[in-house]
Amino acid sequence: MRRIFGVLAASGGLLLGLTAPVHAAGGELAAAAEQAARGCDPIDPAACLVPFPNDVYTVPAATDTGRRVALKPGAMPRNVIGKGVDPAELNRSDGFSPGSPILLQVPGVDPAKTGLAPSTDIGRSLAADAPIALVNARTGERHPYWTELDAQDPQHRTLIVRPARRLDEGTRYLVAVRGLKNASGAPIGPGPVFTALSRKSAPADARLKPRWRALQTTLADLRKAGAGADLDLAWDFTTASARSITGRAVAMRDTAFARLGAKAPKVLVTSDKATDDPKIARRINGLIEVPSFLNPAGTRLTYAKADPGPYDPPVAPAWRTYHAPFQCNVPRTAGKVRPVLYGHGLFGDYTVIDSDASKAFAAEYGLMLCATNWMGISGPDKPYLALLTDLSNFPVIPDRMQQSYINALFLGRWMAHPKGARTKVANLDPAAKLTYSGVSHGGIQGAALTALAQDFTTAVLSVPGQGFSTLLNRSASFAPVAQVIDIPYPDKADQQIGFALLQTLWDRGEADGYTAHLVRDPLPRTPAHRVLLHEAFGDDAVANVTTEVEARTLGIPVKQPALRPGRSNDVTPLWGIPGLTAFPYTGSALVVWDSGSPAPPPGNVPATPPQSPHDSTVRSVLARQQAAHYLKTGGQLIDVCAGAPCVIPVG
Template sequence: MKRSVLPVLTALVMALVASLVVIVPSAAAAPPRSTPRCDPIDPAACLLPFPNDFFTVPDRSTPTGRRVSLAPEMMPRNVGGVPIDPAEWNRNDGFSPGSMLLAAVPGVDLAETGVAPITDIGASLRRDAPVVLLDATTGRRHPYWVELDSRATDPDRQAMIIRPARNLVEGHRYIVALRDLRDAEGREIPAGPAFERMLRWLPPRDPALRARWFQLRPAMIQLWRSGVRPHDLYLAWDFTVASTRSLTERALHLRDEAFADLGRAAPKVTVTGVENPTPEQDPSFARKVVGTIEVPKYLDTPAGGPGSRLAYGPDGRPEADGVYRATFQCNVPRSAFAEGAAKPLLWGHGLFGDHTAVNGLGATANESNSMPCGASWLGMSREDVPFLVTTLGDLSAFPATPDRMQQAYLNMLFLGRAMIHPGGLAALPEFRVDGRPLIDVRAGLGYAGASLGGIQGTALTALAQDFTRSVLVVPATNFSTMLNRASPFAALQPILDQAYPDRLDQQVAFALMQMLWDRGEGNGYVRHVTRDPLPRTPAKRVLLHLAFGDHQVANVATETEARTLGVRVVRPTLAPGRDPAVEPQWGLRAVPRFPYRGSALVVWDSGTPAPPLGNVPPTAGHDPHGDPGNTPAARAQAAHFLATGEVIDTCGRAPCVAIPRG
C-alpha cells in the first residue's frame, strides 16, 4: 500500500469540495437522469459495480428516501435477447442486506493484492485492507471476504466478488473502495479512464461523467475522511441497503390480515386420508394423517400453483382472493400411545420436498414424543421444479418464486395455529384415541427444519407469533452465496449456462435474484429473529446445527447467518487442523457454560474434508448434509432445546462428532 503523505493542497481542495457539496441539492447528486444508462465507472457490464445507488432515484415515500430504478436496457439478456423485466425490482427501496458486491478487475491477483480471503475474515478490518467496506451511516468498517468467480471462462470478464461476513444493516448506506490492486507480477492496476476522471478535483466537462462526479462526491469525501487516499483508488461507489419495511412488509401484511380475520377460531382443517401402519410396516409411526388447511390465498391464479404471483390491491399491498388449501401431513409417533399426548412439532422439509418429509422423522418423534406436521415450501417444493427449470431460461419469471414462498409462510403459520388450538387438530377424531387427544396443545409449539427447512425456517421463525424456539438443522441464509456452492444446483447449472452463457452476467443475475429472494428466504428476516423482532412478534431462541464440509448448504453461509443472528458457538468446534481458517468461526463468541439459556451454533463433524475455498460445490468425501439428523447426541440436544430453551453439552466438552448417514 502506498504511504506517501498527502500534500496540504490536497486537503484544502478536498475540504473545498466538501463545502461545495453541501450546497448541491439534498440528493447530493446530479439531477435525475431522463433516460436509463449504465454506470460509466465499470464498463464490463451495465449493472457494474453492483449494488449501486447510481441505479436508484430519490423517493421521499420510502424509509430510505430512495427507490431502485432499473430499465430493461440495463438488465442481463438471455440468448434470445430478452432482458430481465425489472418491474418487481423497482418496488425495492434499496439492495439486499446480504448482497454480493460485484466489480470486474481484469488481471487482479488477490494474493498479491493482499485482500481478505475466505479463510481470514478478520483481515478485512485491517486499516490498510485493499478493499474497504464502510458503513457510511456509522463510519465503521464491515467484515467481508473476497473471491474471484471460480467458474469464469474469460479472465477479462471474471467477477470480483466481495461477500459480507455478517449481513449489512437494513436502511444504511455503504461505501465500497478498491485500492492498490495488484496483478500477478505485483504491479499496480491503474484505475479505468472513467473512474480516473472521478478522482480529479474538478468535475469533467462530459455531461454524463460530470453528473457521476457530483454523485460520487459524498462517498469520496467520506472515504478520504476515513483514511482512504484518493490516489490509491481503483474504484469506489456507494449503495443503500433496503429498509426493514421494504424487505418484510408483504409477509407481515399477509400474516396480520389473515390472522386478524381468523380471530380466535381455529383454521379450518379437512382430513383427506388416514393410515394406521402396523409396527412391522412402520416401527416409528402408528398413524399418518393427511389433510388440507384453509388459508387466505394471496396469489393471483385460481389454484395458486407454480408461477403464481402475489395479487396486489389498490393500496399497493397484497390482497387476499379466495382460499388456498394447503396439503399437510402429521405423523403420530408410537410413543404417543405409550407415553401420552405428543408435543406439537412444526417441521420444514428440505429442497424440492413436500409434506411427506415428516415420514423421515421416526427417531426424532419417538425419542422426544413429538408429533411432526409439515406442509410444502411453495416456490421451492417438488411441484415447483418444472417452473424453476423454465425460470432459469428467462429470469423475468423469477419473482413468482419468492411470491409463492411468502404464501408458504402463511400456510405454515396457519398449520402451527391448528396444532396448538384446542379446536384445531386435537379436536378431530383422527388425532384422538379412546377419547383422549394424541397431541398436547398445552406443551407449546416448536419448530424444526433441515436444509431448505432451515433456510425458510429462519424467516418463518422471525414471523412466528405462536412459537419462540426453533432448531435449524444445516441452515443458512443468502441463496446468492449458496447456489454456486451447492451440489444440487450443479444439475441446474447447464440450463442457466445455456440461457445466460456469460458467467459475469450470471453473477449479476444472482445478485439481482437475491434482492427479491430476501422477501421469501431467511436473508431478509435474519436480523429480526433473536433481537429487534418484527412488529407484534416475540424475539426467539434458535439452535443451529452445521455439518462440516456440507455438500449442499455452504458452511460459510451458515456461519454468516450465525454472525447476523448474534448467536454463540459451542467450542471446541473441530479437531485441530480440520478447519483451514486462520480463526475458525470468526466473530462468534463461545458459549460460556452449560446449560446455556440462549441461541447457539453447534458444528458437527463426520470426517468429510473441508469445503473448497472457491465458489464451487464440495465433492470430496461423503456428503455430511444429513449426518446431524442421524446422530442421537444431536437429536437429544435439539429435543432438550425445544423443550426448555437450554443448549446442553451432548459431546463431552469435545468436538461434536456426527454419525454418517448410511
C-alpha cells in the same frame, strides 16, 4: 448483460476495466457518457451494471431509506434470444439486499498479490491497509467481508466481495478499492473514466455530470472515514429497509390471522390411518384452508393497485383460498406427544416426516411432526424452474415462498389450537408449546418463518444458511437450477449479476431477509425467538460459510470446542462468532457437527466429499438428543459431546 467493448472500440478506444491508461481520451469519455445515458455506471466499463450494488441505480424517493431502486431496462442482463430482465419488481425496493454480493470486474487482478481477504481469513478485511474497505457511511465503521474470483468463469473472473455478516438495513455503504495488483505484483491502477470523474473539475459532457457529483460525495465521505487515499475505484449503495424486505409477509400474516380470529383454521382430513410402522402409530393427511394472496394462476402475489408502490401490501380476496396439503405423524408412544411444525429440504415435500431420521426423532422424544410444502422451492414447484429461462419470471419463486409462510403458520395454529389437532389426537399434550424444526431448506426458509411466527418462539434449524446468491454456486443441490440458467444465460459474469439482482427479491422469501429480526429487534407484533443452528462441517449442500454468516448476523455464540485442531483451513475458525463453553445455556447458539468430511474448499464451488455430511445431523442420535431437549425446554442448550468437539458418523 451486454458487454460494451464493441461500443467503446467504435468510439475510438478500448477500455479494459481498471487497466486502461490513466488519462481518459475524449473518445473514452464519450463512450462512458453513452453508457451513463443507457443506465450503466461508467466508472467501471467492463460490464454495464458493475460495480454492483450501486446507488447509480437508485433515485431519491419518499421512502424509509430516501431512495428507490430505478434500474433501466436497457441496462439489464439479456438471455440468448435478446430478452432483457424486466426490472419492474426490483424497482419496487427502497434499496438493495443487505446480503447482496458486491461485484466488480478487474481484468488481471491477483487476489494473493493484492492481499485480498479470502473466506479463510475474514479478519484481514478489517485491517487498516486492506485493499478493499466496506464502510458504513453513517458510523464510519468497516464491515467484515471476504473476496473471491468467480471460479465458474475463467474468462471474465468477476471479483466478488461477500459480507461476512449481513449488512444493516436501510443503510448507505461506501466501497473503496485500492492497491490492486496483477500476477507479477505490478499495480493495476485506476481506470481512465474513474480518474476523470474523481477530479474536482466537472466533466464537460452533461451526461456525466450526475455521476461526477455523486462520486464527489462518495469520495468526500471516504476521506472522512480515513479510506479515501490512492483509490482505484469507489462507489456507494443503499440497503433496503426492513419494511421493504419483510413488510409484505408481515402484512399477509396480519391480514390472514385477523380474518381467522380466535377460530381454529379449517381442515379437511383426507386420510387418518393406523400404521404398522414401529415408530409411527398414525398418519394424518389433509388440506388446510388458507387465505390466498396469489393470483388465480398461483404464480404472483395480488395487489389492490395495478402498479403497487414499495410498501403496498398484497391482498387476499375473501373468496380466494388455498388448500395446502399437510401430513402429521403421531409417534408410537403410550405417553403424551408434543406438537412440532417441521420444514422439508430443497425440492422436497411434506412427506419428509416419513424419512427414517424424522420418524426416529418423533418416536424417541414423543414428537408429533406435521409438515406442509414450501411453495416456491418444493417438489411440486419443479415445473416452475422452466420459467427461469427468462429471469424476469423469477418473482414467482419469492412470491410463492411468502404464501407458503402463511400456509405453514396456519398449520401451526391448527396444531396448537384447542379445537384443532387436539380434536384428532387424544394424547396431544395440551400443556406443550408448539415449536419448529427444519432441515436444509427447512432451516433456511424456516428461519424466516420463525421470525414471522407468533405461535412459537423456539426453533431448531438443522444445516441452515442464508443468502441464496452465495449458496447457488456452492451447493450440489442446486444443479437443476444451474442447468436451467446456463442455457439462456451462458455468460458466467452475467449470471453473477443476475444472482446479485435476484437476492433483493429473494430476501422477501428466505432467511437473509429476516435473520436481523429473529432473536432481537423482532418484527412488528411478533415475539423474539430462540434458535439452535446445527452446522454439518464440510456440507456440500448448504455451504458452511452461509451458516456462519447467519450466526454472525444473529449475534449468537458457537459451542466450543467446535472442531478438532487442524480440521478447519481458516486462519481463525468460526471468525467473529463468540465461543460458548458453559452449559446448560439458555438462548440461541450454533453447534458444529463433524462427520469427518474434508474441510470445504475455498471459492464459489461445491464441496465434493466422498460421502455427503448434509444429513448427518438429523441422523445423529446425539444431535437429535440435543435438538429435542432444546425444543422441550424452550431454548436450553446442553452439551451432549462431553466437553469435546461434536464428532458423529457421516450416515
